[in-house]
Amino acid sequence: MNVVVVGGGIAGLVAAHALRSHGASVTLVEGSDRLGGKIATERIDGFLVERGPDAILAAHPGAKWLAAELAMxxxxxxxxxxxxxxxxxxxxxxxxxxxVGFGVPTRFLPFLASSLFSPREKLRAALEVFVPRGTVDGDESIGAFLRRRLGDAVVDRLAGPLIGGVYGASVDELSLMALVPRLRDAVRANGSLVLAGARAHLRGARxxxxxxxxxxRGMESIVDALVARLAGVDVCLGVPVTRVTRDGARYSVALDGIHAIGDALVIATPAPVAAALLEDLAPAASAALRAFPxxxxxxxxxxxxxxxxxxxxxxxxxxxxxxxxxxxxxxxxxxxxxxxxxxxxxxxxxxxxxxxxxxxxxxxxxxxxxxxxxxxxxxxxxxxxxxxxxxxxxxxRYTIGHLDRVRAVDAAISHHPRLALVGAAYRGSGVPDCVAQGSAAATRLMEMEGVAA
Ligand SMILES: Cc1cc2nc3c(=O)[nH]c(=O)nc-3n(C[C@H](O)[C@H](O)[C@H](O)COP(=O)(O)OP(=O)(O)OC[C@H]3O[C@@H](n4cnc5c(N)ncnc54)[C@H](O)[C@@H]3O)c2cc1C
CATH class of the missing domain: 3.90.660.20 (Protoporphyrinogen oxidase, mitochondrial; domain 2)
Structure with a gap:
């Protein structure tokens, strides 16, 4: 199978590496003059400066994939x-x-001893155990959910800056169901976030x-390790893809004056770029992608x-x-x-x-x-x-309704089984999420070829 991968950030690199290692013939097209996308490390006067991410979540399967597959x-x-x-x-x-786990205090004594909150604010948070489980079934903001349960002070001083810091937006706009559905699950199962956290703590969970x-040596060594494993992948740097069309059963990717042709296509760019690329091929998907904030x-x-x-x-x-x-x-x-x-x-x-x-x-x-x-x-x-x-x-920004927006895109490309959209816009924006998406897309495409990946 010939596959064209557009975008050489972590998601595209992982997809290209995984496809190649399962025998596909791969062309990786990157618009800028370097691979790695947001992952970039610089050395300045003996300081190691990360331009983008500086760490990965160890427990994420994507991090385990990196450690094992790249022997890191x-x-x-x-x-x-x-x-x-x-x-x-x-x-x-x-x-x-x-x-504090995801902005929720789970240990009574350190919370009571903290000078971050007044006695009244602590009491409000403790009363969380009496707040009804709630009947909201659809999505809501993480902020609305936590304010209802723990009060404003805990959200403004703990959960807001913590969760908002990780996901780059205000908790009052971020989607509960896309990012932390486990908070709602914890309330449904235990009646209270504080009790759920305390129980987990007593069980020894951290x-x-x-x-x-x-x-x-910095995050870019992940990129270096991946690039070192791209033997056999045709890498085109400095060629921003402008358009994707269909040539019979195959995908045709317009580069600077030439075309790369593939039986399958992985688009691993930010959503607005994917929207532009798919304008002719999948207009409904393109319109849905434009709604990603x-x-x-x-x-x-x-x-x-x-x-x-x-x-x-x-x-x-x-x-x-x-x-x-x-x-x-x-x-x-x-x-x-x-x-x-x-x-x-x-x-x-x-x-x-x-x-x-x-x-x-x-x-x-x-x-x-x-x-x-x-x-x-x-x-x-x-x-x-x-x-x-x-x-x-x-x-x-995974704002309220994010999962619906992703579902709308999936539905709009469902008649393109050999097209995959991967990267930070869709199913998790952390580096390990992007790794998992790139690897999963490669597995799916290879399975369609009858290759066990
Ligand atoms: C400042 C910052 C800090 C972060 N901190 C963390 C952290 O600590 N931990 C963590 O896990 N995550 C962190 N993240 C998030 C994470 O780094 C990114 O979500 C992830 O690296 C994105 O990978 P990607 O492959 O989806 O996209 P990108 O890295 O954006 O790669 C997309 C690639 O597509 C290319 N491209 C664009 N247009 C075209 C085109 N027309 N043709 C061809 N190629 C094109 C781009 O040049 C780029 O190389 C951080 C992000 C930022 C910005």
Missing amino acids: ADELIAPEPPGGVFVYHDERLVPMPEG PADAALLAPA YRGTASVSLGYAADQLGAPLQGHGFIVPEGALAMAACTWSSAKWRGRAPAGAFMLRATIRDGRVLARDDRSLIATAHEQLARVMRISGAPAMAHVARWPAAMP
């Missing part, structure tokens, strides 16, 4: 001790209470979502000498309630991961998603991030290294 298990490192995340509250950093891993983000990485900081970093960073600072969160990269800063230095990475802040130029973004970090963390002097990675309209 020895390269993956765990976060450095001591862990712990702070919350920016009342102009200072307050430790997040222990035992929040699996918290267990992260990262390659010691995106948002921009930027990472500002700042490096300092250790003696610029009043006290050593004791934790992995802090999250920020919406609108309280220009940044939505700050990862203390060099305290969280070894090898991110040269000896005697440390590195911080601020995530900026506020559209008004993103509109400013790089100098202003750096100045704002530095000023706010200097104030909050008592840093003296200017950064020795500053780097801005911008991702305009790059983060798919």
Whole structure:
């Protein structure tokens, strides 16, 4: 079988590798001059700067696929001790209470002892055990669900910045059913989130979502390992695909003046690009794909000498309630991961998603991030290294109705069994989700050929 894969981010790379390893003849077409998409690592003056993702969820099957298939298990490192995340509250950093799983406090004593909430707010959260299970069957926002159960304070100071930070949007617009249906399942099964969490804690379960891993040499070593395994794949770089048509039973992909022909086609680009590519071939799918919302983000990485900081970093960073600072969160990269800063230095990475802040130029973004970090963390002097990675309209937002939008696209391409759409827009936006989608698409297409994958 000949397969054309459009898009050389992690989803497209995994699909190309998996298809090739099962005997398909593969052409991988990437619009930019490099492979990896959002995964990009830079070394600047001894600092290891991640432009995009900096870690993967260890428990995800996609992460296990990477470790096994790319023989990377020895390269993956765990976060450095001591862990712990702070919350920016009342102009200072307050430790997040222990035992918070997906923004939900699951351990009574640390929650009661936390200075993050007033006694009244704690009481409101504790009353969650009496909130009726609810009758909403369709989708709703994570924010609406959690506000009803735990009150506004827990959502605004914990769940909002935590979940919104991971998925790049406000919890008041993010889809409960697409992202955390297990929260509703927990209420249906236990009557209460707090009780469900407490029971899980007593059984010895720890929040699996918290267990992260990262390659010691940075996320791009995942891309390097995949690229090293692409022998036999015809890789075309710097050729943005503009159109996909049907040539009899085969797909024809228009490149710069030439055409790549495949019996099957994997589109692994962001949804708006997929929408444009499918305009002629599958107009209904194209229209459905245009409804997928995106948002921009930027990472500002700042490096300092250790003696610029009043006290050593004791934790992995802090999250920020919406609108309280220009940044939505700050990862203390060099305290969280070894090898991110040269000896005697440390590195911080601020995530900026506020559209008004993103509109400013790089100098202003750096100045704002530095000023706010200097104030909050008592840093003296200017950064020795500053780097801005911008991702305009790059983060798919899984807002309410996301699953319906994905179903609409699936229905619209159901008469194209040899066409697969994979990547961050559809069935999970994390790197391991994209890995799983690329691998699953390859398996499905090979099974259609009668090849056991
Ligand atoms: C700042 C940031 C931080 C993140 N942090 C994390 C994290 O810590 N952990 C985590 O798991 N995930 C994280 N993510 C999410 C994750 O990195 C992405 O969702 C994932 O890498 C997307 O992979 P993809 O293959 O779907 O798409 P992409 O990486 O976007 O790849 C798509 C590819 O298609 C190419 N393309 C586009 N148009 C065309 C065309 N016309 N023709 C040919 N090629 C085209 C692009 O150039 C690109 O290479 C983060 C994302 C960002 C932006």
